[in-house]
Structure formats: structure tokens, C-alpha cells
Amino acid sequence: MDAEVLIVGAGPTGLMLANQLARRGVRAQIVDRHPGPARETRALGVQARTLEIYSHLGIVERALDLGKRGTGANIWAQGQWMARVPLGEAGHSVTPYPYILILGQDDNELIMGERLRELGMAVQWNSELTGLEQNPDHVVATLKKPDGATCKISAGWVAGCDGARSSVRELCGITFPGAPYEHVFYVADTEVTGKMVADEVNVYLWRRGFHLFFPMRGKDHWRVVGILPEELRDRSDATFESVVPSLRGEAGSELSFKKCTWFSTYRIHHRSASRFRDRRCFVLGDAAHIHSPVGAQGMNTGLQDAYNLGWKLALVVQGRADATLLDSYEAERIPVARRLLNTTDRAFRLIVADNPLAGLLRTQILARVGAFAMRRKSIQRIAFRTISQTGIHYRESTLSQSLGDAGPDAPQAGDRFPWLMLKFERDGLVEDSFRKLDDTRFNLLAIGQAAPSAETLGLGDLLRTHAIPADVGNDAELARVHISGPAFYLLRPDGHVGLCGTRLDAGAVTKYVAERLRVRGPQAKAH
């Protein structure tokens, strides 16, 4: 076998998967048909959940250095400032990263590519996947070089991270139902001055559409995103200059553009693959789902597809888990993609609808209702959890099991376990749980009771156990997330709760691991 896993596509999704496999010691190859990394910024918003994953990967500081923190969004209707949506405050107790980080896709790819090289893996550019042959225990992939020469490589598994026109998806015969929107989007990276609120996202709603200004690194640098005015929609020669009059008309004549370094138009589709897996091949990221850019979710969702699949694939190729564990990738990620498609579709249709009634609704009602709603703390919290992707859960997954009721508001099986500041040792320092818990292993938190050793549970080095000591600070922090009294949480490597309950019974944990996760300890592996 040439590789345990072949990753097709070195966009953000492929690079994230490659990193997750490399840091777990999996022999993977990552190929891309392009000659080198993409130079366009494309996606711009990095959500809190992605930053949490970056922190485990050791690249969050670099991302924060390069990016710009967007702590609020300002809504304008017909040139009038209407409201500020605070993104930061609502997320303070939820995540160490309570903002949207404005960091271009090219920089995200750069950082993940650097980390991958440090882990001893590099992208093989100029290698296009053109054929796939699936066998019971391996896949043979055909790769084409720019001079037309081809070579075949065999791999245990193939991950199609090859974007919206995915060859992996097509070669596997996975359909991609959905449709294009009639509107054409444009993006422009500009140097401009105007009335925009500095360092924050500015959303302009107007009768005939909308546009957004995202603050970028550097003085007066803004990414402008909008829909092409109707009269330009069918023209292939639209330029930035041709959209400036409509921008000035809506955002104010004082807008002064000094430079435009990138302008592109694109038609958006909303589609979701009918399956995310065909035998030994998977699809992830844009290969599996595409939708409108409303809410800056696209790139982030792909990164989390990779984070979900990475630990499972690693355990399976290393013989530590049964291949049925991989069924949960599709079962967990398809509902996330479908929900996202529905919400972004509804929001998008409301924002871009052309008819006069919709224009009125957008500028008079939506802006006012939005402004009013966003003053309510509870709505701010729901909005933050949704946009930041920290609220994504796998409660319906077969990997999620609850033994005993810890209370309706306590974390449930399938939830991302909350971020806490805890003392892990009675006389120790207060530590950040996200830094403390190793995401290349399972973590068992025993609260208000003793923790059995990893050896007792038969998981050896796959598990870290943590007995959280009773302490005034710990109790208050746990109460904040509605955990009171004895409880236990077995966290999967991706930080989601697998098994939870009140009284910790080592036998029940062992049974869950063997029967639900189908994960084996080191002794079992040797047999």
C-alpha cells in the first residue's frame, strides 16, 4: 500500500485532514491538481470553533497575529446606521475566542501548510485525480501530471476534499442535488475610506439588495461582498468600476476607493451530496456541501468535517477501532450540512429577494426587528452559538449515550463539552480545559468522584482520566454550565461528549467503548 489515506485536494479541508492524520502518525498522502497554493483570499471569516481546533493544532497564535478580530457587526438600512450586533460579549463565557477572526482563506491555507510540513508531510502539487478503482481492502487511484503522464497509487482510504466539482464524488457516483441561485455575487478587496464603523463588519441592507464590508488587515483595507446589480448579471465583463456607482448610491457618496486588488464574480449554488461516503471513499468540505456565503460558514464547516473524520480514520487505520466507527462520519455530518443549507438558504433568499415588498421588508422591518432582537442577551447568545459553530452537536448519533440524567441544562451526550477554567489537581493552578485536554486521545472527566485508571478501562494510552477535585472555584465554574453533584463525561478526541452520566461505573464505560465506539485497547490490538 502506497498510503494509508490518500487526501485529494489541498484547500482548507484537505489541509486540516492531513494535519489531523499527520499528528496522529498516519501515513497519508495529500495531492492537488494545481501547481501551488491558491492566492485568492476567498473565505474570510474564521469562527470560534475553528480557532479552538487551531489551538489544539498549535497554530492559533499565528492565526490571531495575522488576522483581525471582528467583535461586532453594524447594520445599515438605506444609508442609515441602525444597530450594532455585539459578537464578542455574547461569547465571552463560551469560548476563549469570542469573535469572528477576519483572516483570508489563503492565510489559513498558508498556516495549515506550514504546520503540515513541520509534522513531516507536504502537498504533492500538479497531481490530478482522474480515476478510482475500489477494492474490498484498498483503492487504486490514478493521478495525472500536467505533461499527461499518469501513475497509479494504492491507498486504504480516499478522502475527497476536492471542492465543489469533486472528482472523488463524481467517480463514486454520488449525486449532488441542489440548484444555482439566480443572483451573481461579487467580491472585491479594496482600499477605501467611508462612514463604515472601523474594525467591525458593516452590513448594508437596501431596497434592491445588500452588501457587506469586512475589515481586513492593514489601514483602510476592506473586503466588499455584494450581489451584482441586475443590469450587470448576464455580463461576463463586469468590473469593480461598474459596481462602484451602486455602492456609492447605497452606502454614501463619501465612499472613496483608492485601490482594488482583487475582483471576482461568482454564481452560488446550494447543494448537498446525497451520501458522504462510498465504501472506502469519503467526501468532505465543498465536495460534500455548498451554500450561500451568508454567515461565513462554508470553509469552517469543511474544517470541521475534517476534524470529525480525522480521529476516526486514524483509529481505524491503526487497527485500534473497527471500520464501522467510520459510519458515524456521514451520520453526524450530513445533518449539520443539511441544517446549514436550510438556514443559509432562508436567510439568503430574504436578503437577496428582488421584489419591492421584499425590499421594504429588508430595509424597514428586518433591520428594525434585527436591531431590537439583538439587544436581548438571550438572542445574542443563541446567535453567537449558531454563527460560531460552538453549538453544533451530535445528540442523535449512535456514538452519543447518556446513563442517568445530569439535568436538562447540563451538557448532553453529543454536545461539544463546554470550555471551563478548572483546577485539575487539588493544590494546582486553575487551567484552561481546552489547553489541558489532549485532543489526540479520549478524556474522561470524573466530577465529585474518583476516576478509574485508563488501564482499568482497557484503553491504555488512548485515554486520559481526570478526577476534578471538589473546590469552591471548580464548583462555581461547573455550576455555570449546570453541572452539579457527581457527574462524569467521556469526551471523544474532537471534544464532543460520547458517554455521560452521574455515577461513574467502569464497566459501563468499557461496554460503551467496545460496543458503541468499537474502539480496542492496546492488548486487543495485539491479537
Ligand SMILES: Cc1cc2nc3c(=O)[nH]c(=O)nc-3n(C[C@H](O)[C@H](O)[C@H](O)COP(=O)(O)OP(=O)(O)OC[C@H]3O[C@@H](n4cnc5c(N)ncnc54)[C@H](O)[C@@H]3O)c2cc1C
Ligand atoms: C469567490 C469566493 C468567495 C468565497 N467567500 C467565502 C466566504 O466569505 N466565507 C466562506 O465561508 N466561504 C467562502 N467561499 C467558499 C470557500 O472558499 C469554500 O467553502 C472553501 O474553499 C472550501 O474548502 P475546500 O477545501 O472544501 O475546497 P476548495 O477550497 O475548493 O479546495 C479544493 C482543492 O481540490 C483541488 N482539486 C480539485 N479537483 C481535484 C482533482 N481532481 N485532483 C486533485 N486536486 C483537485 C483544487 O485544486 C483545490 O485546491 C468563497 C468561495 C469563492 C469562490
